[in-house]
Amino acid sequence: MIEVKNICCIGAGYVGGPTMAVIADKCPNINVHVVDIDEERIKKWNDKNLRNLPIYEPGLAKIVSRCRDVNLHFSNSVKEKISVADMVFISVNTPTKTKGLGAGKASDLRWVEESARQVAKFSKGHTIVVEKSTLPVRTAEVIQNILRSAEQDNQRIGISFNVLSNPEFLAEGTAIEDLEHPDRVLIGGDNLDAMNALHAIYERWVSKEKILFTNIWSSELAKLTANAFLAQRISSINSIAALCEATGADVREVSRAIGTDSRIGSKFLDSGPGFGGSCFKKDILNLVYLAEYFGLNEVASFWESVVKLNNWHQNRISKLVVKKLFGTVTGKKIVVLGFSFKANTNDTRESAAIKICKDLIDEGAEIWIHDPKVSKSQIEKDLNMEPYEDVEETKEHKLLNKLGKWKFSKNLDIFDQAHAVLMLTEWEEYKNINWEDISKKMVNPSWVFDARSITERSKVEDAHLNLWRVGDGTSK
Numbered sequence: 001m002i003e004v005k006n007i008c009c010i011g012a013g014y015v016g017g018p019t020m021a022v023i024a025d026k027c028p029n030i031n032v033h034v035v036d037i038d039e040e041r042i043k044k045w046n047d048k049n050l051r052n053l054p055i056y057e058p059g060l061a062k063i064v065s066r067c068r069d070v071n072l073h074f075s076n077s078v079k080e081k082i083s084v085a086d087m088v089f090i091s092v093n094t095p096t097k098t099k100g101l102g103a104g105k106a107s108d109l110r111w112v113e114e115s116a117r118q119v120a121k122f123s124k125g126h127t128i129v130v131e132k133s134t135l136p137v138r139t140a141e142v143i144q145n146i147l148r149s150a151e152q153d154n155q156r157i158g159i160s161f162n163v164l165s166n167p168e169f170l171a172e173g174t175a176i177e178d179l180e181h182p183d184r185v186l187i188g189g190d191n192l193d194a195m196n197a198l199h200a201i202y203e204r205w206v207s208k209e210k211i212l213f214t215n216i217w218s219s220e221l222a223k224l225t226a227n228a229f230l231a232q233r234i235s236s237i238n239s240i241a242a243l244c245e246a247t248g249a250d251v252r253e254v255s256r257a258i259g260t261d262s263r264i265g266s267k268f269l270d271s272g273p274g275f276g277g278s279c280f281k282k283d284i285l286n287l288v289y290l291a292e293y294f295g296l297n298e299v300a301s302f303w304e305s306v307v308k309l310n311n312w313h314q315n316r317i318s319k320l321v322v323k324k325l326f327g328t329v330t331g332k333k334i335v336v337l338g339f340s341f342k343a344n345t346n347d348t349r350e351s352a353a354i355k356i357c358k359d360l361i362d363e364g365a366e367i368w369i370h371d372p373k374v375s376k377s378q379i380e381k382d383l384n385m386e387p388y389e390d391v392e393e394t395k396e397h398k399l400l401n402k403l404g405k406w407k408f409s410k411n412l413d414i415f416d417q418a419h420a421v422l423m424l425t426e427w428e429e430y431k432n433i434n435w436e437d438i439s440k441k442m443v444n445p446s447w448v449f450d451a452r453s454i455t456e457r458s459k460v461e462d463a464h465l466n467l468w469r470v471g472d473g474t475s476k
């Protein structure tokens with residue numbers, strides 16, 4: 001039985017950070033080192049003020065405060081920590097390639113390859129290498145090839161490796177809960193000793209029947225498939241939402257009705273502004289690329305339609321806002337509530353808010369954005385545009401300057417003279433907004449566009465505001 005005493009995780013991101021924090025918490029006898037090339041990120045992980053951790057996840061700060069500098073360490077010492085590790089997790093980013101072969105679809109594996117090369121170069125003795133990143137099927141082969149050349153290097157006697165696939169299924173916003181109580185843990189591999197060593201770690205807090213062994217390719221493909229199925233459900237329900245709006249049906253009622261069928265299940269049936277997040281789109285496009293590569297064009301176009309529907313749905317929302325505001329939003333103030341791709345995270349990657357805000361700014365709107373966890377600088381990066389600050393504008397200046405613009409607010413006192421409120425993230429604090437008070441501040445007539453369906457129709461309409469809710473065809 002291989003006993004793991006030192007873990008090194010390459011990549012201190014949304015997966016590496018929380019996953020290693022939970023392993024350290026559950027396995028006090030294992031030393032866990034999380035390393036990253038990003039110095040700023042590591043500084044934040046080591047910040048004394050736990051509010052400054054680079055990632056916001058409910059429950060994470062508590063675990064970090066318990067384990068950090070005890071058996072959980074964050075550093076930039078990639079070489080040193082690989083050299084003392086019995087097990088190395090590769091948890092680096094795998095975004096969609098932007099150029100070259102497979103651009104726009106295939107995953108860019110340069111960070112994975114670089115990690116494998118670092119392990120090949122710096123490891124000592126026997127090392128179990130675990131793919132934690134989401135990877136195209138057969139990536140383990142690439143990693144194995146790189147490691148094999150190190151094994152065959154005469155200068156480096158006594159080093160050997162096993163490669164396992166152990167994809168991560170956590171969702172942001174519930175990462176700690178998902179890691180502590182996973183539906184399953186998947187371990188793919190062909191070496192039982194190495195698989196058992198990883199099993200022994202999870203077994204400390206996950207029941208044995210939830211830890212599944214598969215071959216390595218099934219494990220890699222299962223991760224892509226899980227994300228594709230989940231994203232497909234969202235595109236399915238969003239397509240039905242559009243049909244509900246056209247026919248007088250209500251998507252919430254349709255979801256409830258179909259969700260009670262135990263074969264369909266009730267989860268992941270909430271219509272919204274379209275799925276965001278760093279993974280769904282990239283993983284489906286990766287699946288599409290793989291299918292095309294193997295000549296399975298029908299399979300490729302089936303999955304590609306999930307992404308196409310999502311893009312169409314996001315466009316549909318910005319178009320609809322313009323249409324309801326009498327065909328123009330030029331110079332009109334629109335309050336956007338929520339910028340993260342879902343509630344309880346500060347992550348904005350692929351957030352529907354980015355596309356929708358850009359569309360409205362292009363149309364000339366004045367967007368005021370609020371989000372409880374996303375920073376102004378992050379929004380600036382995402383919109384690729386500086387915010388406008390409080391410059392005193394003359395009337396002529398305003399008329400001449402019809403370009404759209406945006407502004408950020410940390411508080412919710414931003415409804416004065418707004419023509420519309422657009423709700424894009426389902427943050428808890430937006431559910432109890434006092435529409436009576438807000439209505440008095442907005443221009444008349446004005447609109448609430450609820451892309452998350454978190455408002456109560458009667459409360460908004462009693463405040464004499466017009467309401468559009470995604471998938472709600474019951475509006476007069």
Ligand code: NAD
Nearest residue numbers: 011012013014015036037038091092093094111133134168
């Ligand atoms: P991330 O971008 O937040 O973090 C990746 C980190 O790896 C970055 O901080 C980067 O600097 C670091 N890195 C890259 N190359 C490195 C190297 N050679 N040495 C040291 N550090 C290096 O990414 P993430 O969201 O944590 O995702 C990581 C992987 O996990 C992806 O494959 C993703 O698909 C998968 N995944 C993500 C989630 C999620 O919710 N974000 C969930 C499950 C799986």
Ligand code: UGA
Nearest residue numbers: 168169170171172234268269270272275276277279341342
């Ligand atoms: C998703 C999967 O749920 C995780 O299992 C997976 O590990 C992860 O991707 C990954 O590989 O990165 P995540 O993207 O963090 O997790 O969040 P989800 O809860 O899946 O939400 C994704 C998007 O779908 C969000 O924009 C969310 O608002 C949207 N969504 C989700 C809906 O519009 N409706 C729903 O019913 C559920």
